Amino acid sequence: MASSTKNRAFLLGYRAYIAAFFIFLAAPLVAAGSFAFNDSLFPALPWQGFTLDWFFNDSEPKLGMFHDRRLLRGLYYSGVIGVMVALLSVFVGTTNAFLFVRGNFPAKNFFYILMILPLVIPGVILGISILVMASNIANGVEDRFNLELEFLRPGILLVVFGQFSFVTTITSLVITARLKKFDTSLEEAALNLGASRAQVLRTVTLPFLRPAMIAAGIVAFLVSFENFNTTLFLVGSESPLTITMYDRMAKVGSTPVLNAVSFFLIVGSGLLALISVVIQRDPKS
């Protein structure tokens, strides 16, 4: 009896700890999001009443995020970069999955570790090393052939390469895990029924991989969208949203329009993350 009350007390304490953790998890996000609706020029208490001005108002001093040219441009560049990174990294992630699940070649384990490595290299270092290499090539070409290779200077392409360099590891791992679960007898059956290799790939194997590919694409997009460390070194004049926000914070200080952007991003990334979880959970898509 004594032990059961002790156990109950323990479980109660444990539950309280879990609840405290989730409050800790939510608090900064709630703070960042909710001040977007405060009718005040500063993201601070006291609460001045509810407003949507920080989203939709079209004039200073309360310029809403959907009328703020620079924030919208940042959002646009982030979207473009995110889509490019997602497409590229899902493509290479898929070929990597086939390479490591189906392929047989010497030193496979060594190459597999090489594939994981980018995930454990600090993003800052990926950023500077790619910046250094691109600049070296661009400078070399300029000195020797007097040719300016604009695309190797900091800008969207370098940002895409920088993010792609480590996001591909994530997509490869997600798609590899799915391909490992594939029952090869399905392919054999299709081949026996007279399908060509390409047909089997298109009608049997790729549809099986599709949920993992979509989920990996969403995660790649989200990682690209929120990335700061790698992007910081590779960014040119086309700043993605996180960089624009950081600049605004450093120069203007915190204004509620940043809360509006935060709210938008928290809800958006939460929804996308939810979709990627749901897609992967469903065994047959």
Next chain:
Amino acid sequence: MQSDIKRLSLILLFAPFALWIALLIILPHMGMVVLSLREKVAPRVYEFGFGNYIDFINEPIYWNTLLRTGSMSILVTFLALLIGFPIAYYIAKIAGKRSRGALFLLCLIPLWVSDLIRAFGWILLLRETGVISSFLTDIGLIKQPIEFLYNDITVIIGLVYTVILFMIVPLVSTLDGMDNAMIEAGYNLGGNGFTVLRRIIVPYAMPGIVSGCIVVFMMTAGSYLTPILLGGKNSSWFTEQIYDQFITRFNWESGAAFGFLLLAFTSVVVWIGLRLTGQTLANTVAKS
């Protein structure tokens, strides 16, 4: 014929992988090392040498910052494990079927929210005019507003906050695969809660623990926004030094040397961690 096709498709599959790893990982890192071994002797004149590394050793601020970043990252990793393990265990083993899925979703949904927004949220809560300070003055607990920002404890809390989900998620997946019978057997054989935890649960969860620790340690050591925004200009984080050399001073040679030092330092820490726990990179990080 058949084997030719196989070889051709293997080459086709290998090509994107090789291009990616060679052009975006190996060559750039070699270029970074080469650059770090260049000394500027006059404008546009360079010499091979270890000058950038010697500068690092001779300037205590530099290596103090690296050591500080490293030790704080280890502390953050340890705290994230300590706080996160009970959460992961609860989600995987104690929560009922329905609440398990819901709690895990609550961890997955904010996983990809940017560091910038997290830090911004903390700033709004903790600064002198922030929510907590004004709440405490309103209820009369303190007389004057308190600045909670710009100290090491806040930086550590903020870093733990930023990375802890990357600890919890792999731990939940690992613990989820554990058969409950193993835990019951431990109790039936007379073990108490602590023995079962130490002898059965932790050894089973080791790959997940190590995987979470590696990812969290690397994220912390390489983080930039959280220490800068919560610690202020004097947060002395090593990534800030790298940024400073590259962007502010335009001294790429020394920035490359710093980058290589950070990479070498974190790799050594991870290598020691893998050695101590008897795990490999392939069976930890790759599984999460």
